[in-house]
Structures are given as structure tokens and as C-alpha cells.
Amino acid sequence: MGNIIDPLPSWHEGDIKRSIISFIERVCDQHSEHFVPIENRIATFDNDGTLIVEKPVLAQVAYFKRKLLDEDVLVTTSKLRRTMHWAKEILFDSLSILKLGFTFFRKGITTEEYRASVAKWISHAKHPRFKTHYTNLAYQPMLEVLAYFEQNGFSNYIVSGSTANFIRPWSQDTYQVSVNRVIGSSLKTRLSLRGDSLAVKLEPIPFSIESRARKVLSIERRIAKRPIAAFGNSFGDVDMLRWTTDSNALCVLIHHTDEVREYKYSPNSRFRWFGKNTLCYAKSLNWHVVDMKKDWKIIFNLTAKRKC
């Protein structure tokens, strides 16, 4: 590539790196038959497990646990113990996050207070294994993809099962994705008076849980355009990737294969009765499957980030 700067230095040379670069060159070249005008360069990214570590528990769940432990006015010890046990059982289910949130949101905090509380927590909390801030555990190769897309006129959207307001306080600094481009699960809200001014309060009732078909419906409702690139890592992302699949599109599934540097687990659903599973879809629809162990030179860029 001569003196051209490598846009994806943390990726090993190989099929997937080549495919990402040739995709960008193809859709951004005005003389290409696959050229896509800038306003249609939409890319959607799942968050947990696609852009950032999601094991041993989602950051969202770690936050709720901490808040529940802090606020003993809010919950009795026995209630907490029951919630914890239950949360441990089905920890990776988006629904469980919202159920765990139920206890937390009974207090009736506003959306602005919730985001402020997350901002405070995320600036202090440390990941139990890597002993660093959660935001330092975004995948370096994926940060390079986000930046590469952005530099080529793409609008990057995050589409997550975690609540949008959990990701927004740190999406700009971590991913360079602005708050209005974060689509996520959410609770019902109501407009109420606090003193003389209006406040938007969260209610402990799910409004939308962004998983599977819901991701597509929210993309369509919010962006009203079909993405030309999508990245995911689990069964919850399959519909989003299917929605994006097209001969000219880029669909990528992150496969967690590296128990030494990160974690090793399957992108397939834990529930067999869902039938055809994530890796089968990837194969039959020709998605690119990233083997983290083989495809990524580094996973985290901790040396640079620990300074923060």
C-alpha cells in the first residue's frame, strides 16, 4: 500500500480486513458501480460483545448491581438477595436487565439524572478481570472500523440491548458516536412537574427491548434507511444483519474465540428451539465471521488508555 496509512492497523492481514477495505473503496468511489451517496452510508453496530467486552457481566448489569447495593433505602436485603440470585441465573438476557432496572427505577428518577449517575459510575468502576475502566475495554480493532467508516462519510449508529441512556454518557468519548445515534432499550417515560419546571421521569415499565426483530424495527423507525453495513455478535443481532444483507453490503459477525486475551463463547442462541442459529445464518448468507484470536493483533489498547 506504499505510503498510504493503514486504516486498520490492529487487524491481521487476511480476508476480513481486505473485505472491509474493499467495501469502503467500492461504496465511496464515485466511479464505482457500487457507489453509495454519503447520505445513505449508514452503518449499525451492536454494542455489548461487538464493540466492548460483555463478560463476565454486561456493564449495564454491573451498574445496576452497584446501585442496588448502594441504595439500601431502596431495597431490603432479602429483596436484593433474591434479585441477585435471579440476575445471576439469566444474566445475559436483555429482559433481565430491564427487570433488574425495575427495582432501581421505582424511585422515579429523571432521564437526565440517570445519565448523570451512569457518567459518574463509568468514570470510577473497574472491570473485575482486567482491573480497568469499562470504557477502556472497547475493542481496538472495532474502534478503528468506527473511525475508518466515519472518515469515509458514514453515519455510525449503535443499536444495543442495553438502555440507550446507559451508553450515551460515554458514546462520544469512547466511540465518537453522538448521543442521537445511540439506539437502545428504553423504559416508558412520563412528563411531570418538578418544582416549576418540567422533568422526564423513567417508569419501571419497558418501552422497548432492542433485540432480534426489534433492532430492525427501531432502525427503520429512527433512520428510515437500510444500513449498508452491520456488525453484531449474537443471536440478538441476526435480524439486523439479515436486514442489511445485500450483495453490495458488509455484514460482520464477531466470534469470541480467545479465552486468553478476552473470552471464548458461542454467538449461537442458548435456546435451541429458535431453530436455525447464528453461525448457520452467517454461513448461508455469506457474512464475514471475525475469529478474534486469528484476526485481531491486539484486542485492547490498554497502555494508551490507562492514562485517562
Next chain:
Amino acid sequence: MGNIIDPLPSWHEGDIKRSIISFIERVCDQHSEHFVPIENRIATFDNDGTLIVEKPVLAQVAYFKRKLLDEDVLVTTSKLRRTMHWAKEILFDSLSILKLGFTFFRKGITTEEYRASVAKWISHAKHPRFKTHYTNLAYQPMLEVLAYFEQNGFSNYIVSGSTANFIRPWSQDTYQVSVNRVIGSSLKTRLSLRGDSLAVKLEPIPFSIESRARKVLSIERRIAKRPIAAFGNSFGDVDMLRWTTDSNALCVLIHHTDEVREYKYSPNSRFRWFGKNTLCYAKSLNWHVVDMKKDWKIIFNLTAKRKC
């Protein structure tokens, strides 16, 4: 103003024009104590009656009527007559649009088909009084406000009681507002298979009706920032303007006072039991009230647009 180009040439010199210009200068001047960084320059605009003519019927309603008349396979004549009578009775209620849409959307069209159908209709349909395309009846002074805001780094959002997908096909050309910045009422959707590929189908069930408090909740859910400017014209916009109200913000209510050049009607709610009414709020919260007859030199720029 010397040789500086007037950003609002269709506005008569006066309090409101001065207030808009001084607002922009105040929030965009880095040396001003009221400076607002570019990422927080959010402005929200109601659509019908604020940016474009809404009388004698909303464009959305005119569209539904046309479609119902066209598609006699879909509805029997008697059903249509009943719907029409009923629609005439409560024509300006957002809910009625969705109810009228109910009949239309029973067919199970996709969001993409709906937008294509609107795009086709809007390029042909003529307004009954002004005998020109609906999109030519956007208010020239408001188009100047949108452009002036945009040039000063603002993100302009439309927040409408009409369906978002009704406005999206023409929002870019008419207002320079991209489809992802159109927030509007919507129907429930579902992901379904059409042949081999996925399609998002509309269901005849309201998902969200954007009026009053809902406008605030949607702004908060989507943008997650409080606007610093808001424009509306009816009781349905009061909460959005209240949410924006702040000593440093710009809140504007359009008052339709010109039955010769446009229409004359009150921004107050037709329902007295709502208590405090639109003009009372405007007075007590110091919103700017545009008197269309006195404040706007021209309302439509038809000579230039008829060419299209």
C-alpha cells in the same frame, strides 16, 4: 447592517426578527457568556401550521382521502362515506389521521412502499385553494429560519403529529432536514418475510401519536438533549415549547392572523377543559408570538417554486 446579507429577508424588521438574530449571535459567539457548543445547538419545529399550510386539511389527511378514493378494492363505498363524514368532523386531531390511516394500512404495506406512495402523491397533488403542490406551501420566512439555523451549526428536527414517514419523502428537498431528523407519529410495525427477503410492514395500530407531552418524550428518547430553540403553532406544541423554555432559549409561536394571504385561526385548543391555553402560556412564559399578517413580508415564494 452594511453589506452583511440579511438572513431573514421575508421578515419585517421588528422585535421577533431582532430576537431571532440576537439569539443566533448570542449562542454562536464563543466570547458570549451564552455560547452553546455546536453539538448542543438543537432546534425543534412542529410541521403542520408551523412550517407549512395545514388548512383546509392537513396534507396527510388529503393523502389518505385520495388513497381511500383510489383503492376501492380496499373499502366499500359505504365504509368510505362513513369514514369521510367522521374525518370531516374531527379533522384536525392527530388521532383521526391515524384512525383514517387504519383503513389504509389494513392492506399491510411496508414502510418503504408507504414512503414511495407518499413521494408519488406529493409530486402530483395540488392544494385546493392555492392550486399548487403542497410542498410549495412551506412558509418562506420559516424556510429562512431553518437555513439560518443550519448555517449556524444547528441540528434542525421536525417533531410532528403527522406520521414521520409522510414527511420524510420531501423533508430533505423542502426543508433541508434529513429523514433521520424527522420525528412523527407512527404505527406499530412488524418484521415479516416477503419472498426471500425481510420487510417491515405497517400495522393499523398506533405506536405513538406525537402531540403534547409525547413530543417532549420523543425528543428526549431520540435526541437526549434539551432543545435551545422550538417553534410551534398549536396547543399540541405547548409542552415542547415549555420543555425548551429557558432564559437563554428561543421559543416561538406562530399565530395565523392573515385570512387574505393564508388563514386565520387561533392557536388555542378547541377543548376548554384543558384549562390554561396556548396564548396564555405564550404570555406567561415570554414566548415570541409571530403575527403572520404583521411580521411576514411574504408567506409563500410561489413564483420561484412553480417552476419545479
